[in-house]
Each structure stands twice: as structure tokens, then as C-alpha cells.
Amino acid sequence: MQGPWLTIIGVGEDGAAGLTPAATAALSAAQVVIGPPRHMALLPETDAQRIEWPVPFADGIPHLLAHRGTPTVALTSGDPFWFGAGSVLAERLGPSEWRAFPGPSVFSLAAARLGWRIEQTVCLGLHAAPLGRLRPHLAPGQRIVATLRDGAAVxxxxxxxxxxxxxxxxxxxxxxxxGPRERVTTDLSGSFDAPVAVAIEAAGGAAIPLASGRPDATFAHDGQITKRPVRALTLSALGPCPGEHLWDIGAGSGSIALEWLMAHPSCTATAVEGRSDRATRIRENAKVLGQDRLHVVEGRAPDALDGLPAPDAIFVGGGLSQTLLDRLIGLPARLVVNAVTLESEALVLAAHATHGGSLLRAQLSQPEPLGGFHGWKHAYPITQWCRP
Incomplete structure (x- = not known):
């Protein structure tokens, strides 16, 4: 056959009435139609073989690829490339093997019903993600549209x-x-049928600040945490960029890795922590802060580093040793080490003398009562070595 064998069609709740002429022609010419039963029920019968897409979604990919070369239509919801299946399918095919006819997305339809500026609205796909993903976006006045897995999720x-x-x-x-079952309401007491989304105008709570160096209270910890001002300096030295991966070694509360993830939704991170209780706390912090993509490894470096995704940046906040330094220095990644003890500072100074980079010494002081007055109480100084 000539041209693409696969046509990806975004189906709206109005079924065939919402399809473009080109999409209708592709559906009529298809020998195989694969998709969820709800989508197929919205379209007229054809002579094509109909295959129900299984759950989970990934299990349907082999069924689709088994028909490679046969005129096939894959049915998806609305716009296949906005929290949809389109990109998953396109990644597995050559550019000449597929074409797509998107329908209106849930987000466009929601904005049209509510009169919201879609470019100023946070759009989230929570149909296959935890509700905690909302947390970083909650700020007074922020508008959010999120797709949900089912009616009960409302x-x-x-x-x-x-x-x-x-x-x-x-x-x-x-x-x-x-579609004919459309329902838009602020009365959440009833039941709802899929597909369903929610529009949120956030109010009443406290937003998570956008700048690095969030308040220490943002993270549950047992005292083992990189304090806010030092955390801000550390994130600045690490310099997260879109798509980069971080190793946070001796992660403690996970605050460095979590703030790295907050820098951009495409950033990823692995937190390495030797204590079981702290590793558990890191996972809980990630869940609460909507950063569930954090990978937590329970173990001690350098042994725990084996098999991890290659880093673009590395932070060592605890457990520094010459063996660990020797392992990390050979990696093509930005390296930031915060040293507090005399022993770790000696290692950092020697590494700087041999490998270059930059040094920074910081000491925090806070006022505390001193008799009837106040005086400055100094924390342990921190020596930071950064090797670009």
C-alpha cells in the first residue's frame, strides 16, 4: 500500500458528527479498527475488523503492530497528542507510517464552556496519574483543568x-x-460518568514558592536537611536544565532532588539514601509535593550507584569519601559537594586542587536569646565545591 497504514483519529462525544471528511474517509477505508469500546460505540459500523484495545494501554501495542501494512484506524479521545495516546504510537512508527486527525481536546472544550483563557490555564492529565500532581500548581487564583480516570475521582x-x-x-x-451526555456543574454531590474532567479555581491554601530554597517546613525531615539558604545556593550551582537527570547522594529528606524536579517537569532525579527511615520519608515527601517521578534508591554510594541512569548533575550532601569522589570525578556530569566536617572539607580542598572548579564557603547565623538580649548563633560552616 502507498502512504500511511495507520490513521489515528481523535473521537469526540459527538461521534461521527465531529469527524472531518478526511477522518471519515480513512475510517471507511480501514480494514482494521482498534480502540476502546466506548469510542467504537460512538461510530457507525463498517466492514472493518474491530479490536478492543486492552487494559493496560501498553498491552494493545502488539495488537496494533501485528497489522502493520494493513489500513488500520486507532481510535483515541479528542486530541491524541495532548495527554493522549498519539505520541506513544508515533514513537513506535516511522514518520511515513502514520497520520492523525485530532478532535477538540477536553481542555479546549472546557475553556469554551467556562470562558477561560486556555494559555493561562494549567492543563493536567490525571486520568493515569496520582492526584498529588496537582500540588505544585495550587496557588490562589490559579485555574486548572484536569482529566480524571472515572466519575468517582470527582x-x-x-x-x-x-x-x-x-x-x-x-x-x-x-x-x-x-456530546449528548454533556454535563457541567459545580454540584459535586451526584454521580458522574466517564469521560470526566474538573475545572478548579484554586483558593484558600498556601502555594509552594517557585524560587529555589523553599521553606524548610515544605519537607518532612528529622533534622537531616540542607537548610533553605544553602539549598538555594546548591540548586543554583547544580543549574537544572530541561530534561536533565540528577543524582542526589546522601539525600536525607530529599529536598535537593525534589527542588530539582520542581525546576521543570521534564527533569528527573534519583535520590540515594542509606537509611531506610529516611528513604521512606523521601518517598512520602515526593508524594505530598506531587513529584512522584522521583526514583529513590535505598543504599550507600558508591555501590548503590550501579545501574542508575547516567546523571547530568550530581550532588553529594552526605557520606563523602575518597572512594566515592574517585567514582564521581570520572563522570561527565556537573558535580556539587557540600562539606561540613573537617574530614570531608579536606577531601574537597584536595579535589579542588587537583581537578579545579570553584569553592564557596557559607556560614549561617540566627538570632537567639542571650540573657535579656539576643545574639547570633552560628551553624557549622559549609564548604561547597562545584566542578562544572
Whole structure:
């Protein structure tokens, strides 16, 4: 056959009425149609073989590829390339093997119903992600549209907002937009049918600051945490860029890795922590702060580094040794080490003398009562070595 064998069609709740002429022609010519039962039920019968896409989604890829070369239509919701299946399919095919006819996305339809500026609205796909992904985006006045897995998740998201201090937010449920079952309501007491999304106007809570060096109280910890001003200096030295991966060694509370992830949604990180209780706490911090993509490794470096994804940047906040330094110095990654003890400072100074880079010494002081007055209490100084 000539041209693409696969056509990806975004199906709206209005079914065939919402398809473009080109999409309708592709559907009529297809020998195989694969998709969820709900989508197939919205379209007229054809002579094509119909295959129900299995759950989980990844299990359907082999079924699709088994028909390579046969005119095939894959059905998805709305815009296949906005929190949809389009990119997953396109990544597995050559550029000449597929074409796509998107429908209106849930986000566009929601904005059209509510009169919101979509470019100023946070759009999230929570149909296959934890509700905690909301947390970094919650700020007074922020508008958010999020797709949900099912109707029951409407009540779940309302409960999540209440539990996290954002119970004053205005939540609108959006069911089956664009079709005969469409329902847009702020009354969340009833039941809802899929597909469903929510529109949130956030109110009542405290936002997580955007700048590096979030308040220490942002992270649960047992005292083993890189303090806010030093954390800001450390993130500045690490310099996260989109798509980069961090190793946070001796992670403690995970605050460095978590702030790295907050820098950009494409950043990734691995936190290495030797103590089981702290590793558990890091995972909980990641969940609470909506950074569930953090990978936590329980173990001690350098042995725990074996098999990890290659880093673009490395931070050592604890457990520094000459063996660890020797392992890290040979890697083509930015390296930032914070030394507190005399022994670790000696290692850092020797490494700087041999390998170059930059040194920074910082000491924090806080006022404390001194008789009837106040005086400065000094924390241990920190020597930071940064090798670009």
C-alpha cells in the first residue's frame, strides 16, 4: 500500500458528527479498527475488523503492530497528542507510517464552556496519574483543568483539595463534553460518568514558592536537611536544565532532588539514601509535593550507584569519601559537594586542587536569646565545591 497504514483519529462525544471528511474517509477505508469500546460505540459500523484495545494501554501495542501494512484506524479521545495516546504510537512508527486527525481536546472544550483563557490555564492529565500532581500548581487564583480516570475521582479530588488546605476552591465537574451526555456543574454531590474532567479555581491554601530554597517546613525531615539558604545556593550551582537527570547522594529528606524536579517537569532525579527511615520519608515527601517521578534508591554510594541512569548533575550532601569522589570525578556530569566536617572539607580542598572548579564557603547565623538580649548563633560552616 502507498502512504500511511495507520490513521489515528481523535473521537469526540459527538461521534461521527465531529469527524472531518478526511477522518471519515480513512475510517471507511480501514480494514482494521482498534480502540476502546466506548469510542467504537460512538461510530457507525463498517466492514472493518474491530479490536478492543486492552487494559493496560501498553498491552494493545502488539495488537496494533501485528497489522502493520494493513489500513488500520486507532481510535483515541479528542486530541491524541495532548495527554493522549498519539505520541506513544508515533514513537513506535516511522514518520511515513502514520497520520492523525485530532478532535477538540477536553481542555479546549472546557475553556469554551467556562470562558477561560486556555494559555493561562494549567492543563493536567490525571486520568493515569496520582492526584498529588496537582500540588505544585495550587496557588490562589490559579485555574486548572484536569482529566480524571472515572466519575468517582470527582469526589476524590474534592476531598484531596480539602485535605491539603484548598477546600475553598471552586470545582466544576465536566462530563462528556461535546456530546449528548454533556454535563457541567459545580454540584459535586451526584454521580458522574466517564469521560470526566474538573475545572478548579484554586483558593484558600498556601502555594509552594517557585524560587529555589523553599521553606524548610515544605519537607518532612528529622533534622537531616540542607537548610533553605544553602539549598538555594546548591540548586543554583547544580543549574537544572530541561530534561536533565540528577543524582542526589546522601539525600536525607530529599529536598535537593525534589527542588530539582520542581525546576521543570521534564527533569528527573534519583535520590540515594542509606537509611531506610529516611528513604521512606523521601518517598512520602515526593508524594505530598506531587513529584512522584522521583526514583529513590535505598543504599550507600558508591555501590548503590550501579545501574542508575547516567546523571547530568550530581550532588553529594552526605557520606563523602575518597572512594566515592574517585567514582564521581570520572563522570561527565556537573558535580556539587557540600562539606561540613573537617574530614570531608579536606577531601574537597584536595579535589579542588587537583581537578579545579570553584569553592564557596557559607556560614549561617540566627538570632537567639542571650540573657535579656539576643545574639547570633552560628551553624557549622559549609564548604561547597562545584566542578562544572
Amino acid at each position: 469526589a476524590d479530588i474534592a476531598a484531596y483539595l480539602a485535605d491539603t488546605g484548598w477546600g475553598d476552591s471552586r470545582v466544576t465537574a465536566l462530563q462528556a463534553l461535546g
